[in-house]
Amino acid sequence: MKLRKENSTNNINEIYWKENCGIAFTLSLIGGRWKINILSYLLAEKKLRYNELKSRLTGISERILVLKLKELEQDDLIKRIVHAQVPPKVEYELTELGQSFKEILILMDQWGETNLKKLF
Amino acid sequence: MKLRKENSTNNINEIYWKENCGIAFTLSLIGGRWKINILSYLLAEKKLRYNELKSRLTGISERILVLKLKELEQDDLIKRIVHAQVPPKVEYELTELGQSFKEILILMDQWGETNLKKLF
DNA sequence: TAAGGAACAAACAAAATAGTAAGTATGAAA
DNA sequence: TTTCATACTTACTATTTTGTTTGTTCCTTA
Structure with missing residues (x-):
């Protein structure tokens, strides 16, 4: 990988x-283009399926989505829950460690929203 | 550029x-490899010369340092202070906007230090 | 008159990240 | 028996970021 x-x-x-x-x-x-977005959707919606993430992450390609999900999983920030079904059903949620980013994400969001407005 | x-x-x-x-x-x-480090040195030491930054940022190349300083300046996060001397003397410090990152930087630092320790 | 220091600039090259397009597995439903 | 849906792989290409090296400027001091 x-x-x-x-x-x-x-x-x-x-x-x-x-x-x-x-x-x-x-x-x-x-860091990088997508990880914080993945984390913040999972923070807001608790549990999301692969396709649900994909549709929220406007513009992401499948390759990158899978790659980033893997990296986040390896770093123990998210958990992958596989349901033995056909067609497959896989859900993702934050681990405890992932949840501990909450404060940082909120602050970054606030900072961004505040300063974004100044530009428009 | x-x-x-x-x-x-x-x-x-x-x-x-x-x-x-x-x-x-x-x-x-x-984002990226160097910007937060530049910001946090300036946060801690208030004002630093080009060479002082360079020596603190272990491993950075001159090209990248100059590039990142320019980007930070364009985004109004740092201020460039030129003293008309020979040899040149240029200092960098945070703008007000740059200072407003303080909380985020502190939180990221704490999170990092806490979770770094778990790995060793 | 030659060397020296500080803060870069420019041309080039390597490495890392992101995107495209097509394909795979599975079993159930049509 | 072919189609369908979901969650991916794989091979390839493009883009972006980072690093290397050499050179410039300007006055000053040896």
């Missing part, structure tokens, strides 16, 4: 900062 | 989310 070059400067820098700086560590888990 | 393709799906998605989601907007300003 990961194709990161073990010893690229980029990768070395990321590791260094993740281990030595709380903020960098935090950002490494929720 | 920007070489973004006006109508790549990637760019379209970013714009859509920036305009419609506070968190996405926030993240668009502080």
